[in-house]
Amino acid sequence: MISRGFRRKRSDAGGSTPVPPGQYVTDDFPVLSAGPTPRTETAAWSFALEDLEGNEFFHCSWRELLALPPAEITVDIHCVTKWSKLGTRWKGVSFDALLAAAGRPAPGPYVMAYCDGGYTTNLAVADLEGGQGMIATEYDGKPLAPEHGGPARLLVPHLYFWKSAKWVRGLRFMAADAPGFWEGLGYHRRGDPWKEQRYDGD
Amino acid sequence: MTAIEAAVLATLRPTVTTPPRLAWREAEILDVVDETPTARSLVLAVADWPGHLPGQHVDVRLTAEDGYQAQRSYSIASPPERRELTLTIERIDDGEVSPYLAGEARRGDRFELRGPIGGYFTWTVEAGGPLQLIAGGSGLVPLMAMLRHRALAGRQVAARALVSSRSADAILYRAELDALATGDTRLSIVQTLTREAPPNWSGERRRIDAGMLRAHTFPPAERPRIFVCGPTPFVEAVASALVGLGHAPDRVWTERFGPTGRTP
Numbered sequence: 001m002i003s004r005g006f007r008r009k010r011s012d013a014g015g016s017t018p019v020p021p022g023q024y025v026t027d028d029f030p031v032l033s034a035g036p037t038p039r040t041e042t043a044a045w046s047f048a049l050e051d052l053e054g055n056e057f058f059h060c061s062w063r064e065l066l067a068l069p070p071a072e073i074t075v076d077i078h079c080v081t082k083w084s085k086l087g088t089r090w091k092g093v094s095f096d097a098l099l100a101a102a103g104r105p106a107p108g109p110y111v112m113a114y115c116d117g118g119y120t121t122n123l124a125v126a127d128l129e130g131g132q133g134m135i136a137t138e139y140d141g142k143p144l145a146p147e148h149g150g151p152a153r154l155l156v157p158h159l160y161f162w163k164s165a166k167w168v169r170g171l172r173f174m175a176a177d178a179p180g181f182w183e184g185l186g187y188h189r190r191g192d193p194w195k196e197q198r199y200d201g202d
Numbered sequence: 203m204t205a206i207e208a209a210v211l212a213t214l215r216p217t218v219t220t221p222p223r224l225a226w227r228e229a230e231i232l233d234v235v236d237e238t239p240t241a242r243s244l245v246l247a248v249a250d251w252p253g254h255l256p257g258q259h260v261d262v263r264l265t266a267e268d269g270y271q272a273q274r275s276y277s278i279a280s281p282p283e284r285r286e287l288t289l290t291i292e293r294i295d296d297g298e299v300s301p302y303l304a305g306e307a308r309r310g311d312r313f314e315l316r317g318p319i320g321g322y323f324t325w326t327v328e329a330g331g332p333l334q335l336i337a338g339g340s341g342l343v344p345l346m347a348m349l350r351h352r353a354l355a356g357r358q359v360a361a362r363a364l365v366s367s368r369s370a371d372a373i374l375y376r377a378e379l380d381a382l383a384t385g386d387t388r389l390s391i392v393q394t395l396t397r398e399a400p401p402n403w404s405g406e407r408r409r410i411d412a413g414m415l416r417a418h419t420f421p422p423a424e425r426p427r428i429f430v431c432g433p434t435p436f437v438e439a440v441a442s443a444l445v446g447l448g449h450a451p452d453r454v455w456t457e458r459f460g461p462t463g464r465t466p
Binding site for chain 2: 002003004007008022035036038
């Protein structure tokens with residue numbers, strides 16, 4: 001359906017750097033959160049991996065996390081609310097490095113990421129391994145700000161950005177996929193921006 | 203649960219079978235209402251609209267003659283009780299979609315939308331109160347759907363709204379807000395202006411801070427349901443102050459929009 005009198009105005013969408021369908025490029029870094037920003041001091045922060053029964057098989061403090069082999073990535077990110085931000089620079093610890101530190105393979109094919117503030121999101125291990133997912137602690141060379149998920153957030157940049165859960169505190173492995181917070185409220189289970197998987201059924 | 207809520211939840215809840223795609227629907231502009239010098243409401247007839255909850259939003263998709271498409275999200279301003287769907291759009295001058303919807307578009311024009319979207323930042327009278335609304339600029343739009351719904355659903359729930367705008371002429375729905383508060387002993391609405399105020403202004407005259415929240419919002423002991431919507435710095439400041447005053451974080455629902463640097 002053509003909307004009378006509507007014309008392309010921006011030059012960035014479909015320009016030299018392609019963005020996924022329905023997205024536009026912003027230089028800003030918008031914030032979306034369902035509630036107040038939690039503020040956890042790094043001294044009180046810890047991170048855990050839990051097996052299918054909910055038992056912790058890996059636990060680390062902030063200092064222990066930063067002692068793991070670092071990963072850096074510069075990548076485009078895509079929010080389901082339509083903005084994309086190009087060339088964002090992150091540093092953290094990869095999902096692979098966490099499992100290596102835990103000394104065992106993934107106990108199941110899915111995880112539920114859980115966070116301060118009660119937020120959860122589900123992910124397939126296949127979307128995290130091989131350098132695809134990390135616990136990010138720095139953005140653009142600086143410690144991650146609380147409103148952007150600091151001290152640490154998940155970063156899974158090839159999926160819509162709600163999957164990159166802010167204020168992450170652990171991953172619980174699952175034998176079967178189950179919806180997290182937004183996924184239970186009508187958003188897509190996987191959220192591949194290139195397939196425009198915004199909502200359930202897309 | 204009302205029939206509307208049941209219908210909306212049925213479309214939002216994931217099921218074991220593959221759910222249907224949230225369909226694009228044809229919207230026709232029935233009326234345009236200039237709310238402020240930069241904001242306009244579009245009253246829409248939407249084919250087969252499934253109903254919504256106050257606080258939800260829609261995705262709008264515009265298509266140009268050359269096939270170019272652009273999508274944006276806009277909050278719904280109308281209550282579920284109304285058959286027509288109303289969106290209020292703030293014009294962002296260097297934007298692509300808002301100058302069209304809040305400028306070029308006129309009665310009879312058509313575009314596509316799908317929704318309702320967002321099942322968290324919602325409130326109905328069945329959820330109970332007290333209801334505390336805190337808006338910055340056009341963050342008032344989804345909160346207006348809640349106030350309009352409350353007015354049509356019996357005005358029983360105690361409610362307060364604290365509305366921050368740049369200047370008096372930037373206040374959205376000003377006459378309607380005044381009318382809603384008149385004669386409703388369970389509703390109070392306080393306005394604050396952050397940049398300029400007319401000489402006879404009787405409201406507040408600064409950005410919302412902890413002192414203003416203490417003076418004009420329900421105290422933590424009353425366990426209000428608090429909905430905060432506005433630009434990111436506004437919501438960050440207000441939500442942090444509310445938690446600082448002793449409100450439980452899970453009683454504070456937030457919706458942020460726009461660039462990080464803009465202030466109301």
